Amino acid sequence: MTYLDLDIKEINNLLKEKKIKPIDLVNEAFEKIEKSNLNCFITLNKEEAIKQAKELENVEVDNLLFGLPIAVKDNILTKNLRTTAASHILDDFIPIYDATVVSKIKDKHMIIIGKTNMDEFAMGSTGETSYFGNTLNPHNNIKIPGGSSSGSAACVSFLITPFALGTDTGGSIRQPSSFCGIVGLKPTYGTVSRYGIIAFASSLDQVGPMTKNVYENALLLSAIAGCDKNDLTSKDINVDYMSLIGKDINGIKIAIPNYYMSDAIDNEVKDKVKEVVEMLKNKGAIVDYIDINYLKYAIPLYQVIALGEASSNLARYDGVKYGLSCDAKNIDELYRKTRTEGFGNEVKRRIMIGSYILSGKNAQEYYYKALKVRKAMTDSFKEVFDKYDLIIGPTNTSVAYDLGTKQDDALKSFYDDLLTIPVNMAGLPAMSLPIGFNKDNLPIGMHIIGNYFKEDKIYWLASFIEKNLNLDMTPKGVK
Amino acid sequence: MIEKEQVKHIADLAKLSISDDEMEKYQKQLTDILTEIDKIVEVEIPEENIMISPSDNENMYSDDIIETHISKSDALLNAKHTRSDYITVPRVLEGEEE
Numbered sequence: 001m002t003y004l005d006l007d008i009k010e011i012n013n014l015l016k017e018k019k020i021k022p023i024d025l026v027n028e029a030f031e032k033i034e035k036s037n038l039n040c041f042i043t044l045n046k047e048e049a050i051k052q053a054k055e056l057e058n059v060e061v062d063n064l065l066f067g068l069p070i071a072v073k074d075n076i077l078t079k080n081l082r083t084t085a086a087s088h089i090l091d092d093f094i095p096i097y098d099a100t101v102v103s104k105i106k107d108k109h110m111i112i113i114g115k116t117n118m119d120e121f122a123m124g125s126t127g128e129t130s131y132f133g134n135t136l137n138p139h140n141n142i143k144i145p146g147g148s149s150s151g152s153a154a155c156v157s158f159l160i161t162p163f164a165l166g167t168d169t170g171g172s173i174r175q176p177s178s179f180c181g182i183v184g185l186k187p188t189y190g191t192v193s194r195y196g197i198i199a200f201a202s203s204l205d206q207v208g209p210m211t212k213n214v215y216e217n218a219l220l221l222s223a224i225a226g227c228d229k230n231d232l233t234s235k236d237i238n239v240d241y242m243s244l245i246g247k248d249i250n251g252i253k254i255a256i257p258n259y260y261m262s263d264a265i266d267n268e269v270k271d272k273v274k275e276v277v278e279m280l281k282n283k284g285a286i287v288d289y290i291d292i293n294y295l296k297y298a299i300p301l302y303q304v305i306a307l308g309e310a311s312s313n314l315a316r317y318d319g320v321k322y323g324l325s326c327d328a329k330n331i332d333e334l335y336r337k338t339r340t341e342g343f344g345n346e347v348k349r350r351i352m353i354g355s356y357i358l359s360g361k362n363a364q365e366y367y368y369k370a371l372k373v374r375k376a377m378t379d380s381f382k383e384v385f386d387k388y389d390l391i392i393g394p395t396n397t398s399v400a401y402d403l404g405t406k407q408d409d410a411l412k413s414f415y416d417d418l419l420t421i422p423v424n425m426a427g428l429p430a431m432s433l434p435i436g437f438n439k440d441n442l443p444i445g446m447h448i449i450g451n452y453f454k455e456d457k458i459y460w461l462a463s464f465i466e467k468n469l470n471l472d473m474t475p476k477g478v479k
Numbered sequence: 480m481i482e483k484e485q486v487k488h489i490a491d492l493a494k495l496s497i498s499d500d501e502m503e504k505y506q507k508q509l510t511d512i513l514t515e516i517d518k519i520v521e522v523e524i525p526e527e528n529i530m531i532s533p534s535d536n537e538n539m540y541s542d543d544i545i546e547t548h549i550s551k552s553d554a555l556l557n558a559k560h561t562r563s564d565y566i567t568v569p570r571v572l573e574g575e576e577e
Contacts (some may be wrong), residue, residue, distance in 0.1 A: 096553040189533040203532040230540065233534035262514055300519040303512060311493060318494075320568055322557030328567050330570045335494040349505070355492035366519060371529035373522050378530055410508035411515060447557020 004028050004302045005159045005479060008216055010063055015061050022053040022067030027112045029069040032160040038136045040160065042074045042083045044114040050110050063109040065223055069166040071155045074115040075122055076207065078102050081112070085198045086120045086130040089342025090323045099253075101165060101207050101226045108223050113161055116151030120344045121314065122172050122200045124148050125416035126403070131344040137180060138475040140443055143400040146176030148184055152210050153180040158478055159410040163220050164210040168300055169200045171420025173208045174432035178395035178445025181473035183217045183462070184366070185211045188453045189427035191221075191236045193228035193404025201309035204424040209452040212473070214433070214463045220240050221455065236293045237453045244460035250284030252461065253388045258418055260296040260393025268438040269394045273446055274455060276391070276435050276465060283468070292384060294377040299414050301377070302356055302421045304370035312356025317342060324454060349410060378426040385451040390461055393418060395432040395445035419447060432460045434473045443473060480510050 003011055003025060026049050032040065049069070054304040056067050070079060074083040077095035079102075084090045099108070104272070105112070119129040127150025128134040135150040137143040145154045149166030153176035166173040168186035169208040177184025185208045192207045208474050209220035213273060227236040261270055277287055292303075319325035319338030323351045326337035330434040343351070357366040384391060397418055406412045415420075429452075432445035446465070467479040486505050490497045497505055533536045551564050 093557055096549060096556055190536070203534075229539070232539050233532065233536060235534075235536060294522070297518060299521055300516045303516050304519055314516050315494075320558070320566060325559035330573075331568055333492075334569050336496050339494050340496045343495070346491070349508055349512070351493045352489045352495065352505075352509065352517070356489045356513075357516065359492055366516060368529065369522070369524075370519050371531060372524045372527065373519060375528045375530035376524050376526065406510075408504070410511045414515075466499070 002028055003183045004069070004162055004336050005474070008068065008162060008219070011068065012061065012066065012248050015067055022056045023050065024055040025067060025069055026050055026111055026113070029161055032158065036138070036158045036160060038138060038154045038158060040071070040116055040135055040155040040158070041114040042086060042117050042132050042151070042160060043079055045112050048378065049111050049113055054337040058111065058159045058248070060236050061433055064219060065110050067107070068110050068163060069113045069161040070105055070110045071113055071116045071152055071161045072102065072148050072164050072282065073118055073152050073164070075103060075118060075167055075198040076165060077198070078112060081115065082130070083115060083121070083198070086118045086132055087342065087344065087347070088131045088324060089317050089338070093322055097151070100193035100230060103217060104224050105446060108213060110163070116149070116155055116164060118150055120146035120347050121198065122167055122169055122347050123310070123311075123350055125171065125175055125413045127151070128174070128403065128407060129344055135297065137400050138478065139325060140400070140440075141182060142402055143442065144179065144223060146179035147177050148172040149210065150185075153182055153184065156180070156182045156210050157473075157475060159212070163214060165207055165224070166210045167197060167205055167207050169204045170424050171417040174395050174420050174430060174447065175417065177432040178398040179443065181443030181475075182210055182212055183214055183431065183433055184208065185221060185431045185455065185458070186223060186423065186429060187225065187455060188429040190233050191225050191237065191429070191453065191455070193226070193231040193234045195228055195230035199313040200308040202313065203309060204306055214459055215242070215245055217449055218245060232345070239456050239460055240452060241249065241456055244456050245463040246467070247460055247462060249280065249464045252285045252390070254280065254287045254461075255284055255290045255388040256287060256393055257292045257295065257391060258289055259292065261289070261411050264418065265394055265398055266398040269396070269398060269444050270439070272436050272444045273392070273394050274278055274292050276446060276469070279282055279468060280465070282284065283464070288296055290384060293380040297373055297377070297427065298421045299383045299418065301370055301373050301425060302417070303353065303414060305425070306375060307350045307354035308367050309354070311351040311358060314347070315350050331474065346413065356405050369440055374425050377422060381422075381426045381428060389457050391449040393447050395447040396420070399442040399444060403434055412463050423449055428452060429455050429458060431458050431462055433465060434471060435465065435469060436471060441476070480506055481513065
């Protein structure tokens with residue numbers, strides 16, 4: 001008997017009625033990891049998870065997340081549990097404190113099963129830049145799972161754990177969620193504390209929930225959201241993320257940017273989105289095609305802002321305080337040898353570009369200009385939300401493609417994030433929701449973008465589509 | 480294509496070394512990205528306002544209370560080279576070897 005593919009309300013009842021114990025769920029998760037062979041995890045937390053599950057046998061079941069296994073992306077600090085960001089430079093790093101999101105899931109008595117594989121420092125869109133090897137897509141083992149939250153997406157897709165945490169700087173939750181057929185949400189910037197997240201680009205990074213359905217996604221977001229005195233960009237919003245789930249959508253106003261349905265997008269992906277749009281219109285939604293200014297500059301904009309911030313954030317890896325430390329005669333040699341040996345190619349490329357565009361007169365020419373474009377693009381989004389509840393389109397330009405494709409193409413990983421990057425630039429919330437498969441049985445994701453702190457409206461539309469499509473997104477042979 | 484010297488300069492800024500074998504690869508890849516980035520310079524923007532962060536939070540002030548956050552032993556836990564309460568590093572100042 002397996003339990004982790006059940007609805008979590010059912011699991012919760014079984015726990016309450018003492019028909020199952022948390023240890024049964026933990027054992028099942030570890031059995032599935034053995035069976036899956038997807039390289040979802042960098043570090044397993046087996047001993048501690050079993051210990052924690054046994055302790056919970058004497059604790060009252062006080063919430064829906066109680067005793068449930070969760071997987072945590074390996075750029076989120078977990079006290080006493082190795083955290084590497086999938087980099088050689090941190091491959092023996094043991095955090096001395098928990099990230100705020102980790103404290104919050106522990107407060108709910110969730111059980112951390114392990115730390116999931118990812119692109120190194122969350123830089124990549126295929127999972128292939130990990131120092132620990134790539135993760136496989138559960139739907140097709142020769143395809144990429146997407147990235148950078150590759151292990152978290154594959155883990156939930158394979159039903160190893162019902163929940164995972166990911167991070168999203170330019171699409172790193174939504175893109176792998178789309179490629180693996182799960183529900184992934186990047187919250188509004190400031191919704192979830194970034195304290196204890198290994199920083200990539202501080203004005204873009206957000207932690208978010210990755211789950212197999214919309215309701216469970218909202219539940220996990222409720223658990224991790226909130227103001228934190230250790231992250232001064234975080235905020236208390238007091239939105240009930242569940243309140244609109246299951247409600248009728250008659251009269252909802254939806255915008256589709258023409259840019260999101262351009263010739264750059266795969267036809268099968270567009271057709272699937274159009275099918276859903278027709279269904280929504282038939283159910284009373286008002287849908288208009290619109291233009292949003294400056295979207296075509298999203299990639300160079302991202303390269304300046306994200307890589308500039310990354311070069312600054314990754315300056316801390318110097319071989320002194322933690323992580324890899326190479327033998328050296330003087331301090332400059334220590335920095336150089338450690339960083340040259342410790343970082344992978346994608347990371348090196350990105351911090352070189354970042355350092356360059358922030359140096360000397362380039363700062364004015366590139367970085368300051370990018371801040372202006374960012375403001376203008378954000379204002380364009382705000383104008384749309386004056387008239388519409390939500391923006392929709394495809395999450396990605398295509399479905400999952402073959403592992404090993406264009407690994408040497410320095411622009412590929414940026415162009416993969418064409419449709420997800422603008423959301424991070426503006427700081428808006430957005431979800432990838434599975435809406436079906438292409439002819440090769442690869443999942444297609446729909447992008448649902450909301451106004452600031454209006455995640456409740458995203459869950460509203462997403463739950464409606466989910467109910468009407470009633471899809472089984474489980475990879476073949478998993479159940 | 481950017482010059483080899485410029486690639487070396489960019490690597491220096493990031494405190495990285497590039498071997499001769501890697502030079503050609505980085506020359507091409509950095510050129511590709513920098514060409515893409517140049518598009519940002521051409522954007523015509525009607526206004527001069529900037530956006531540094533999506534957050535609109537005002538300053539938050541903490542109460543003036545002493546709290547212990549990280550102990551000395553924890554802070555040194557991941558350092559590779561330590562002596563009593565300190566992290567040690569190789570020679571910083573240039574000059575004659577002792």
